Amino acid sequence: MTPRLSAVGQTLRDRLGAQRIVDDPTELETYACDGLANIRVRPGLVVLAENAADVAAAVGACADAGVPFVARGSGTGLSGGALPHAEGVLIVTARMRKIVAVDPDDGCAVVQPGVINLDVTRAAAPYGLHYAPDPSSQQICSIGGNVAENSGGAHCLKYGFTAHHVTGCSVVTPDGEQVRLGGRAAEYPGYDLLGAFIGSEGTLGITTEVTVRLTRDAESVRTLLAGFESTDDAGAAVSAIIGDGVVPAAIEMMDALAIEAAEAAVGCGYPAGAGAVLVVEIDGPLAEVEHTFAAVQEHCRACGAFEIRVAADDNERTLIWRGRKSAFAAVGRISPNYIVQDGVIPRTALPEVLRAMTELSAASGVRVANVFHAGDGNLHPLVLFDGRVEGAEERAEEVSGAILDLCIAHGGSITGEHGVGVDKAKHMPRMFTDDDLDTMQLVRCAFDPAGICNPGKVFPTPRLCGEVPRVHHAEETTPAEIF
Amino acid sequence: MLTESSDAVDGVPVRYAARPTSTSDVADVLRHTAAENLAVVARGSGSKLSWGRPPERADVLLDLSGLTGIVDHAAGDLVLRVRAGTPMSTVVDTLAPAGQRLALATRLAGQRGPLGGTVGGTIAANPPGPLRYAYGMVRDLLIGVTVVRADGAVAHSGGAVVKNVAGYDLGKLLCGSLGTLGIVTEAVFRLHPTPESTAVVAKTVGSGDEATRLAVAIRHSQVAPSGVELNWTGSGGTIAVLVEGVAGGIEARTDALVGLLGGDAEITALPDWWHEPVAGNTILRAAVAPTGLGALLDAMPDSAVARGCAGLGTVHIGLINPSADLIVTLRKVAQAHDGTVWVEQAPAAVRQAVDSFGPVPALSLMRRVKRQFDPDRRLSPGRFVGGI
Numbered sequence: 001m002t003p004r005l006s007a008v009g010q011t012l013r014d015r016l017g018a019q020r021i022v023d024d025p026t027e028l029e030t031y032a033c034d035g036l037a038n039i040r041v042r043p044g045l046v047v048l049a050e051n052a053a054d055v056a057a058a059v060g061a062c063a064d065a066g067v068p069f070v071a072r073g074s075g076t077g078l079s080g081g082a083l084p085h086a087e088g089v090l091i092v093t094a095r096m097r098k099i100v101a102v103d104p105d106d107g108c109a110v111v112q113p114g115v116i117n118l119d120v121t122r123a124a125a126p127y128g129l130h131y132a133p134d135p136s137s138q139q140i141c142s143i144g145g146n147v148a149e150n151s152g153g154a155h156c157l158k159y160g161f162t163a164h165h166v167t168g169c170s171v172v173t174p175d176g177e178q179v180r181l182g183g184r185a186a187e188y189p190g191y192d193l194l195g196a197f198i199g200s201e202g203t204l205g206i207t208t209e210v211t212v213r214l215t216r217d218a219e220s221v222r223t224l225l226a227g228f229e230s231t232d233d234a235g236a237a238v239s240a241i242i243g244d245g246v247v248p249a250a251i252e253m254m255d256a257l258a259i260e261a262a263e264a265a266v267g268c269g270y271p272a273g274a275g276a277v278l279v280v281e282i283d284g285p286l287a288e289v290e291h292t293f294a295a296v297q298e299h300c301r302a303c304g305a306f307e308i309r310v311a312a313d314d315n316e317r318t319l320i321w322r323g324r325k326s327a328f329a330a331v332g333r334i335s336p337n338y339i340v341q342d343g344v345i346p347r348t349a350l351p352e353v354l355r356a357m358t359e360l361s362a363a364s365g366v367r368v369a370n371v372f373h374a375g376d377g378n379l380h381p382l383v384l385f386d387g388r389v390e391g392a393e394e395r396a397e398e399v400s401g402a403i404l405d406l407c408i409a410h411g412g413s414i415t416g417e418h419g420v421g422v423d424k425a426k427h428m429p430r431m432f433t434d435d436d437l438d439t440m441q442l443v444r445c446a447f448d449p450a451g452i453c454n455p456g457k458v459f460p461t462p463r464l465c466g467e468v469p470r471v472h473h474a475e476e477t478t479p480a481e482i483f
Numbered sequence: 484m485l486t487e488s489s490d491a492v493d494g495v496p497v498r499y500a501a502r503p504t505s506t507s508d509v510a511d512v513l514r515h516t517a518a519e520n521l522a523v524v525a526r527g528s529g530s531k532l533s534w535g536r537p538p539e540r541a542d543v544l545l546d547l548s549g550l551t552g553i554v555d556h557a558a559g560d561l562v563l564r565v566r567a568g569t570p571m572s573t574v575v576d577t578l579a580p581a582g583q584r585l586a587l588a589t590r591l592a593g594q595r596g597p598l599g600g601t602v603g604g605t606i607a608a609n610p611p612g613p614l615r616y617a618y619g620m621v622r623d624l625l626i627g628v629t630v631v632r633a634d635g636a637v638a639h640s641g642g643a644v645v646k647n648v649a650g651y652d653l654g655k656l657l658c659g660s661l662g663t664l665g666i667v668t669e670a671v672f673r674l675h676p677t678p679e680s681t682a683v684v685a686k687t688v689g690s691g692d693e694a695t696r697l698a699v700a701i702r703h704s705q706v707a708p709s710g711v712e713l714n715w716t717g718s719g720g721t722i723a724v725l726v727e728g729v730a731g732g733i734e735a736r737t738d739a740l741v742g743l744l745g746g747d748a749e750i751t752a753l754p755d756w757w758h759e760p761v762a763g764n765t766i767l768r769a770a771v772a773p774t775g776l777g778a779l780l781d782a783m784p785d786s787a788v789a790r791g792c793a794g795l796g797t798v799h800i801g802l803i804n805p806s807a808d809l810i811v812t813l814r815k816v817a818q819a820h821d822g823t824v825w826v827e828q829a830p831a832a833v834r835q836a837v838d839s840f841g842p843v844p845a846l847s848l849m850r851r852v853k854r855q856f857d858p859d860r861r862l863s864p865g866r867f868v869g870g871i
């Protein structure tokens with residue numbers, strides 16, 4: 001432990017009490033990774049924050065000493081955004097689990113960052129409301145992490161992402177100040193710092209309280225499962241549905257290998273012999289949904305669906321979704337190891353990109369299962385490998401990287417919802433120019449001139465900031481000294 | 484590159500004008516003005532140039548009305564890439580034949596139809612409109628942006644796909660920044676299908692409390708409206724609810740709405756005020772927690788008019804030569820409901836008597852952002868919050 005870090009540890013033990021500080025090496029090891037488990041760094045120190053004052057104290061102590069810090073919620077992120085710093089402090093917000101207010105008439109809830117995504121919906125349910133962003137990890141992921149990652153989910157096609165559903169955040173900035181961005185009103189004068197903060201992957205500060213918008217539960221929800229001979233046919237159905245002016249709540253696609261995995265894991269009973277299945281969900285006012293749902297079925301049939309199953313009730317709906325939602329974990333049944341990729345393409349490029357991925361897979365001998373949010377072109381190829389085989393992981397990494405190349409070549413993005421984190425920082429220059437990255441980092445420099453807030457994430461090369469507002473610490477906080 | 488000009492921005496005389504027709508032209512102008520330490524104010528159609536405060540100086544008027552054109556309308560992907568100087572009416576005309584729309588409607592003085600101004604001005608000034616209840620504001624539909632910095636560097640953020648979390652979202656930061664952080668030259672928007680059918684149900688309201696109560700009832704209903712708008716004239720007004728969707732489903736929803744609102748609620752044509760800005764030489768913009776709207780309306784004098792989204796608690800208030808005290812009073816009422824009132828447009832006397840923006844939380848952080856993007860304060864200096 002560096003002398004600075006041990007000084008921070010002493011300060012925080014004094015201020016917060018020893019029970020909030022973790023410094024035992026074995027215990028620290030349990031925080032060494034988030035959902036991206038193949039990259040591990042044992043944090044120098046862990047602070048278990050109970051409230052905003054704890055977070056401010058921890059950040060302030062780090063700022064004073066020029067020690068880097070990283071925020072962590074439930075630790076379910078898939079890009080290493082909460083990967084600790086070996087000589088820094090990991091500030092855990094998981095204990096900040098209070099739902100401060102649910103206000104149905106204002107259509108909002110105020111929650112602490114450690115509150116689990118699904119618990120917001122549970123708290124709103126008695127009023128017929130819910131929290132719309134629903135990442136697949138919604139039973140375990142926290143709102144603070146959702147804010148950091150601008151999380152989406154299967155239903156963001158219609159309802160939007162975290163950025164569309166958060167109207168306010170209390171934030172501890174990297175110099176330890178507490179500020180409020182936004183609030184319960186729909187807008188405030190000044191720069192939309194809230195918009196910049198959401199999705200900044202924990203590099204601009206730590207949120208300590210979040211005001212979220214609640215959405216009316218739909219009057220009617222209809223879900224169908226359609227089996228197709230090929231991903232081409234299923235892709236054509238997606239285009240036909242969207243082209244008809246329908247905005248479904250969700251359209252998800254799985255290819256043959258992903259179906260095989262889901263069958264092995266949960267026996268979801270998807271149509272036998274399908275080369276692809278679509279899960280399509282329509283929601284809204286009853287009269288609207290009935291009409292639209294009939295049109296969706298016609299489009300599926302016209303594009304070659306050989307079997308369409310319509311969920312008759314909530315039970316059957318859950319059954320249809322079970323296969324889809326279990327798909328990531330299910331792939332473990334057919335492959336000892338796999339990489340979860342997250343790339344985006346314009347929806348119309350789907351057939352072309354899927355064909356190119358098939359060729360890539362055939363040429364390399366690396367199997368790729370596809371599960372994705374087809375409505376918005378967000379691909380989640382699962383690149384399978386056996387870690388016990390020499391060179392297999394490297395080959396899988398190559399295929400995974402080549403898939404990102406395909407996304408970029410088709411005008412897409414290297415990440416749709418998992419974030420850049422440490423995992424994809426090296427890929428950022430493939431999507432953005434030096435000037436693009438430099439300009440984004442102007443925002444970083446405004447919030448975090450000393451470069452101590454989640455350093456090493458998002459950007460491949462840190463920008464040296466021209467200004468250090470805490471003059472009396474200038475000699476300690478120059479970025480050159482920290483890195 | 485620069486020509487002499489006798490134009491003015493909100494009463495501030497201009498020395499030079501430039502009319503770039505490409506992003507690289509804009510970059511050339513900004514590199515030149517950086518070297519010469521000239522302040523730059525961008526203008527599209529000029530419809531919102533008097534919003535905020537007058538700039539401290541405006542050496543160069545950067546006229547973007549020549550930087551026009553649809554770059555790409557990817558109809559199958561519901562995405563539009565367009566240059567900043569393009570009139571919003573051109574956007575409407577381009578999308579309509581494909582059965583698509585940019586789900587923004589704005590209320591701009593001197594503009595007819597649902598969309599006035601230019602793409603760049605809409606991003607910079609962030610005008611609200613009656614579809615915001617369902618579709619949000621510019622920030623919610625802007626998925627990619629090209630911006631020229633004060634030093635002439637060209638940067639992009641976002642992209643051409645709706646779902647994208649790679650890098651910081653500079654687009655949101657630029658929305659409503661009144662040209663103080665950079666010059667947007669190109670934008671990419673998410674589009675929506677044009678609804679097959681629309682209908683409006685309107686009802687008169689007699690008090691602020693009634694307006695709030697009805698807006699809350701609509702929020703808890705299954706009507707799923709696109710707009711919940713209020714037109715307030717003194718001590719009462721009309722609430723009008725826009726329902727959009729498939730033809731087969733509209734009737735059931737409007738029937739439910741008529742029953743829900745009660746009284747004289749009826750299905751009507753789109754009210755003639757729907758796209759019109761409020762009247763008055765002073766326009767205030769107010770936003771409160773939705774249940775606080777009634778208190779704000781009740782605090783307004785009978786001579787005031789207001790128009791905006793009752794469903795979200797956001798209205799424009801129109802006044803004639805209001806006193807500073809009145810603005811401060813309204814601001815206090817709004818603050819009690821976690822909101823605020825700021826001056827969008829007003830005569831010089833009003834703007835001198837009261838701070839246009841009022842107290843702004845996180846202002847020091849905003850100043851730090853400004854210092855990073857424009858350290859010499861040459862982009863619309865003084866127009867924005869805190870004299871940024």
